[in-house]
Amino acid sequence: MTSGEGEVTTTEGGPPRTRLIGGPGMLLVWLYGVMVVGAVSRSVYQIATEFDRAPLAYSLSAVAGVVYGFITYSLVRGGERARRAALVCCAAELAGVLVVGTWTLVEPSAFPDSTVWSDYGMGYVFIPVLLPVTALYWLRRGRAGVTP
Numbered sequence: 762m763t764s765g766e767g768e769v770t771t772t773e774g775g776p777p778r779t780r781l782i783g784g785p786g787m788l789l790v791w792l793y794g795v796m797v798v799g800a801v802s803r804s805v806y807q808i809a810t811e812f813d814r815a816p817l818a819y820s821l822s823a824v825a826g827v828v829y830g831f832i833t834y835s836l837v838r839g840g841e842r843a844r845r846a847a848l849v850c851c852a853a854e855l856a857g858v859l860v861v862g863t864w865t866l867v868e869p870s871a872f873p874d875s876t877v878w879s880d881y882g883m884g885y886v887f888i889p890v891l892l893p894v895t896a897l898y899w900l901r902r903g904r905a906g907v908t909p
Contacts, residue, residue, distance in 0.1 A: 786836065789896055792888065793833040799885065800826030800877045807874070815874035821861060825877040825889070828854050832896065848900050855893035858882060862890065 804823035812819055828850055835847035862881035865872050875884055882889025 786899055789892070789899060790833060790836050792892055793829050793836065793896075796829040796877075796885070796888065796892065797826055797833055800829055803877070815872060818872045818874045818876045818879070821857075821876040821878065825854075825857070828857070836896075844900055848897065851893040851896045851900065855890070855897065858890045858893065 800822055804819055804826055807815075807819040808823065832847050832850045832854070835843040835850065858878045858881060861876060861878035865875070865879040872879060877885060878889050881887060882891075
């Protein structure tokens with residue numbers, strides 16, 4: 762059965778799962794998907810061609826891409842376990858954006874090249890700082906509709 766956010770879907774051979782991506786949640790999935798492509802493609806290119814120039818920055822961009830990918834997968838998968846995993850990853854993502862963003866402002870020489878999270882995601886129109894905040898809100902809001 763296909764349904765919107767907060768509704769139950771059936772899976773063959775498994776327990777029913779609450780969908781996380783109905784309505785505005787679809788926009789979150791789309792944005793995270795775009796961020797996966799952007800962060801992973803950027804980091805793969807940079808690691809392959811100029812890793813010695815800024816290994817920390819390029820590695821952090823790769824980590825961001827993996828985090829974005831896991832969050833995207835969790836949102837699409839649905840269910841309470843996936844919702845909790847996405848909550849943890851979104852909180853870690855937000856912490857990473859805040860730490861790296863602050864670090865790049867306080868000590869710019871530590872990053873010879875920017876990361877996805879540099880300057881709080883300014884190079885990505887601040888989506889890296891707005892996305893986890895929005896996702897955390899969405900995922901916590903989705904919890905209210907789930908019965909124990």
